[in-house]
Amino acid sequence: MFNDIKLNRKTPVYIQIKDYIKSMILKGMIRKDEKLPSTRELSSLLSVSRNTIVCAYETLRDEGFIYMKIGKGAFVSDVQIKHQSMWKVDWTKMINSYAKNAEKFDTVKHEAKWKKGMISFKSIAPDENLFEVGEFKKAFLNRMSIEGEKILNYGYAKGYSPLIKYLLKYMENKGVNIKNKDILITNGFTEGFDIILSSILNDGDNIICENPTHDTAIKIMKLHNLNIHGVKLDNDGVNLDELKNTLSQNKFKIAYLIPSYHNPTGIVMSADKRIKVYNLLKEYNVPIIEDGFNEELRYMGSHIAPIMALSDNGNSVLYVGSLSKILFPGIRIGWIMADQEFIGYLESVKRSRNIHTSFLDQAVLYEYLESGNFEKYIRKARKVYKEKYEFVLKCADKYIPDAKVYGEGGLHIFIKLEGVNARNVLKICCERGVIFTPGDIFYTDHSRNDTFRLGFSRVSINEIERGFKIIGDVVKELKV
Amino acid sequence: MFNDIKLNRKTPVYIQIKDYIKSMILKGMIRKDEKLPSTRELSSLLSVSRNTIVCAYETLRDEGFIYMKIGKGAFVSDVQIKHQSMWKVDWTKMINSYAKNAEKFDTVKHEAKWKKGMISFKSIAPDENLFEVGEFKKAFLNRMSIEGEKILNYGYAKGYSPLIKYLLKYMENKGVNIKNKDILITNGFTEGFDIILSSILNDGDNIICENPTHDTAIKIMKLHNLNIHGVKLDNDGVNLDELKNTLSQNKFKIAYLIPSYHNPTGIVMSADKRIKVYNLLKEYNVPIIEDGFNEELRYMGSHIAPIMALSDNGNSVLYVGSLSKILFPGIRIGWIMADQEFIGYLESVKRSRNIHTSFLDQAVLYEYLESGNFEKYIRKARKVYKEKYEFVLKCADKYIPDAKVYGEGGLHIFIKLEGVNARNVLKICCERGVIFTPGDIFYTDHSRNDTFRLGFSRVSINEIERGFKIIGDVVKELKV
Numbered sequence: 032m033f034n035d036i037k038l039n040r041k042t043p044v045y046i047q048i049k050d051y052i053k054s055m056i057l058k059g060m061i062r063k064d065e066k067l068p069s070t071r072e073l074s075s076l077l078s079v080s081r082n083t084i085v086c087a088y089e090t091l092r093d094e095g096f097i098y099m100k101i102g103k104g105a106f107v108s109d110v111q112i113k114h115q116s117m118w119k120v121d122w123t124k125m126i127n128s129y130a131k132n133a134e135k136f137d138t139v140k141h142e143a144k145w146k147k148g149m150i151s152f153k154s155i156a157p158d159e160n161l162f163e164v165g166e167f168k169k170a171f172l173n174r175m176s177i178e179g180e181k182i183l184n185y186g187y188a189k190g191y192s193p194l195i196k197y198l199l200k201y202m203e204n205k206g207v208n209i210k211n212k213d214i215l216i217t218n219g220f221t222e223g224f225d226i227i228l229s230s231i232l233n234d235g236d237n238i239i240c241e242n243p244t245h246d247t248a249i250k251i252m253k254l255h256n257l258n259i260h261g262v263k264l265d266n267d268g269v270n271l272d273e274l275k276n277t278l279s280q281n282k283f284k285i286a287y288l289i290p291s292y293h294n295p296t297g298i299v300m301s302a303d304k305r306i307k308v309y310n311l312l313k314e315y316n317v318p319i320i321e322d323g324f325n326e327e328l329r330y331m332g333s334h335i336a337p338i339m340a341l342s343d344n345g346n347s348v349l350y351v352g353s354l355s356k357i358l359f360p361g362i363r364i365g366w367i368m369a370d371q372e373f374i375g376y377l378e379s380v381k382r383s384r385n386i387h388t389s390f391l392d393q394a395v396l397y398e399y400l401e402s403g404n405f406e407k408y409i410r411k412a413r414k415v416y417k418e419k420y421e422f423v424l425k426c427a428d429k430y431i432p433d434a435k436v437y438g439e440g441g442l443h444i445f446i447k448l449e450g451v452n453a454r455n456v457l458k459i460c461c462e463r464g465v466i467f468t469p470g471d472i473f474y475t476d477h478s479r480n481d482t483f484r485l486g487f488s489r490v491s492i493n494e495i496e497r498g499f500k501i502i503g504d505v506v507k508e509l510k511v
Numbered sequence: 512m513f514n515d516i517k518l519n520r521k522t523p524v525y526i527q528i529k530d531y532i533k534s535m536i537l538k539g540m541i542r543k544d545e546k547l548p549s550t551r552e553l554s555s556l557l558s559v560s561r562n563t564i565v566c567a568y569e570t571l572r573d574e575g576f577i578y579m580k581i582g583k584g585a586f587v588s589d590v591q592i593k594h595q596s597m598w599k600v601d602w603t604k605m606i607n608s609y610a611k612n613a614e615k616f617d618t619v620k621h622e623a624k625w626k627k628g629m630i631s632f633k634s635i636a637p638d639e640n641l642f643e644v645g646e647f648k649k650a651f652l653n654r655m656s657i658e659g660e661k662i663l664n665y666g667y668a669k670g671y672s673p674l675i676k677y678l679l680k681y682m683e684n685k686g687v688n689i690k691n692k693d694i695l696i697t698n699g700f701t702e703g704f705d706i707i708l709s710s711i712l713n714d715g716d717n718i719i720c721e722n723p724t725h726d727t728a729i730k731i732m733k734l735h736n737l738n739i740h741g742v743k744l745d746n747d748g749v750n751l752d753e754l755k756n757t758l759s760q761n762k763f764k765i766a767y768l769i770p771s772y773h774n775p776t777g778i779v780m781s782a783d784k785r786i787k788v789y790n791l792l793k794e795y796n797v798p799i800i801e802d803g804f805n806e807e808l809r810y811m812g813s814h815i816a817p818i819m820a821l822s823d824n825g826n827s828v829l830y831v832g833s834l835s836k837i838l839f840p841g842i843r844i845g846w847i848m849a850d851q852e853f854i855g856y857l858e859s860v861k862r863s864r865n866i867h868t869s870f871l872d873q874a875v876l877y878e879y880l881e882s883g884n885f886e887k888y889i890r891k892a893r894k895v896y897k898e899k900y901e902f903v904l905k906c907a908d909k910y911i912p913d914a915k916v917y918g919e920g921g922l923h924i925f926i927k928l929e930g931v932n933a934r935n936v937l938k939i940c941c942e943r944g945v946i947f948t949p950g951d952i953f954y955t956d957h958s959r960n961d962t963f964r965l966g967f968s969r970v971s972i973n974e975i976e977r978g979f980k981i982i983g984d985v986v987k988e989l990k991v
Contacts, residue, residue, distance in 0.1 A: 095814035334575035
């Protein structure tokens with residue numbers, strides 16, 4: 032019985048022996064008050080040192096699985112589990128509509144999945160090969176040596192204060208007036224957006240946004256049972272006539288906009304249009320959630336300040352930022368910048384959700400940023416992605432010449448192909464080893480089925496060309 | 512103008528110069544199409560290398576703040592922000608009842624705060640001085656060298672799969688049958704509990720729990736607008752008569768229990784009572800959320816298996832676990848173990864909330880655990896905390912002899928002092944430099960005002976004695 036144990040190399044041997052004996056006790060293979068082999072016997076049986084067995088037994092005692100009798104040895108405690116008769120719950124009946132919808136709208140679960148060997152244009156995550164892991168390690172070790180114990184213990188709901196200060200400065204550098212504003216650190220954009228909607232909206236409220244727009248935002252708006260009013264896009268951002276028209280027909284609590292490198296279209300709202308949109312929303316007193324998506328991945332043209340900068344010392348814009356779209360998405364750090372008093376409420380909501388975002392991650396990211404690594408990284412990343420972006424435009428032109436192509440930067444382009452059903456293109460492409468994101472999931476009203484988003488950040492130049500050729504072939508075949 | 516810049520030592524100089532020029536441009540101090548000093552001029556003006564200035568200018572160009580004319584130099588782009596007239600939103604009117612309640616029930620904000628020099632029995636966080644930061648660093652470096660890039664990029668909503676496997680094994684070692692069960696990694700207990708309530712309950716539903724119970728759980732139940740039915744506690748856990756009575760009078764969707772080292776009382780529900788409670792809830796078909804709070808901090812007696820273990824291959828128990836109550840709370844890692852199919856739904860809810868928990872933290876924690884560090888740590892921590900626990904009991908007996916003291920382990924004790932208002936005790940103690948948590952916040956019905964919780968994990972032996980003496984004096988004074 033005792034010599035059936037198989038030892039691995041990773042875990043300390045005493046723990047493996049302890050866990051093995053524990054499982055024998057729990058399964059009732061050794062019973063209450065039964066004597067365990069002496070440490071001497073077991074050490075020779077297993078060919079490990081006697082100290083190892085002593086340590087295993089002590090730990091078993093500390094965990095309450097055995098007791099010791101002086102001079103007599105180790106005995107099993109009264110811990111055997113008395114299994115009760117079967118009780119099955121039908122959880123699918125317990126699930127409420129919120130969880131049902133979360134599952135239903137979960138595109139990760141229901142869209143075409145990548146299989147080995149496929150070329151995938153689905154991802155708009157950054158290419159992890161560009162990450163400077165060495166610098167990140169350095170930042171970790173620096174921060175740990177300064178305050179390792181502290182950042183591993185509880186922190187504050189609002190966030191790690193040096194990071195908040197850094198981000199306030201970062202926003203100021205975009206032209207934002209930071210007076211009377213504050214920042215809440217969140218687990219990425221997703222949590223920031225969810226917390227805002229949770230805090231100001233109720234079931235059935237109207238929200239106005241671009242159409243198409245970020246699919247995760249659509250999902251969250253739907254999960255909050257909002258009435259989503261999408262406004263179509265021109266080449267320089269949301270169509271003003273339709274915006275005005277929609278605003279005049281309904282009472283809106285809030286607007287959601289992605290002015291830069293709009294997801295999925297890649298459109299950048301012009302500086303002029305930002306002013307017009309801002310003033311139109313002001314006229315109807317509809318405050319703005321501004322999604323700062325990928326603002327850093329500008330490849331050409333002048334800097335365009337976020338809408339929040341226009342509001343100067345006003346407080347009508349809530350900015351949701353996230354570096355994690357381009358840098359270290361795995362650590363899930365984003366932020367909400369907003370009116371100071373409002374942030375106070377959001378802080379309490381954040382605390383009620385998950386106490387706070389990982390203080391370790393926040394502290395290490397702060398150290399990484401403060402040392403100038405982000406600027407260095409972004410220069411490198413911009414160069415690599417720009418090259419890919421330009422190649423992607425060329426390939427689109429060459430292989431899908433009838434397509435209307437959108438996208439002025441970032442990590443993806445958006446394609447419109449009138450008369451072609453993107454789902455049909457995807458189906459055949461998938462058989463030929465290429466996948467992408469069909470555009471319909473980005474429409475608030477499922478009004479179009481002829482668009483798709485192509486993310487290129489994690490696809491090699493070689494794969495880009497092969498992928499576009501396959502997509503182009505399929506499009507041609509379907510057009511015939 | 513340019514020589515007003517003040518340089519710090521931490522951030523690379525070119526970034527500081529770039530940010531300074533940026534802010535001058537944004538503020539309109541240098542205008543559109545104005546020429547910047549030549550790199551040679553500026554380098555001599557600031558006494559930095561010319562390369563530094565070249566680098567600053569290139570970055571400004573990349574970010575779209577300046578443009579270069581060959582042979583002529585660097586000029587300011589059209590980026591000045593056109594501030595719009597004032598738009599003030601009254602966010603306190605925008606806030607919905609959920610966010611208002613989150614703020615109202617936020618005890619961190621509204622309870623007595625620690626000030627320098629005070630002895631605080633408020634915290635039940637672990638003592639960070641016991642953390643083995645060296646081992647944590649090692650785990651980080653190991654994991655980073657194996658898959659640094661990967662864990663810094665997007666992961667999966669369900670969690671980091673080696674950690675999930677480790678925790679399944681960990682639960683099996685507590686006697687849980689893991690067949691047809693699965694694990695979702697969450698940002699600590701708080702998120703796990705919130706996600707479960709969000710997924711199965713609706714406004715006005717009834718929930719049954721212990722009274723008193725975990726204050727964060729009460730807050731979350733209230734934020735979900737549940738009708739909370741608290742059942743009083745005996746010395747070995749929930750009172751069975753009252754439990755039966757309550758179950759028979761209302762229709763409950765779910766029960767919430769803390770069987771081990773109950774927060775705030777520290778009571779451990781006996782093995783026998785676990786069986787009785789389980790079968791009573793089964794009779795009324797009310798599934799159980801089991802809070803695995805501090806199960807590891809047992810100082811005496813036999814191991815008692817979690818309620819989930821009793822259910823064997825049934826699926827009626829949802830277990831919410833968290834090592835982060837005793838180890839590295841700052842990284843916020845917990846888990847829900849439940850029926851496999853149910854976890855599938857919760858996974859989608861988690862994805863809609865914040866995509867996933869930090870993959871870096873999960874991977875490093877996995878490496879730390881797998882190498883046997885947790886067992887080593889817990890042995891040390893148990894020894895230190897046990898000593899403090901025993902000393903605390905002695906002090907309670909010595910200085911507050913009339914008190915009824917609860918608590919069989921963990922990091923806190925609970926005190927009942929009939930005829931004494933704990934808020935009054937706290938008020939005077941606070942003036943004399945001692946704070947603790949008044950017990951009323953743990954009661955579902957505010958039925959008692961004569962209890963308080965004393966956390967001792969982060970208080971030194973010397974402070975414990977001084978603190979108890981002060982509390983004892985105040986109690987005596989108030990009793991007169």
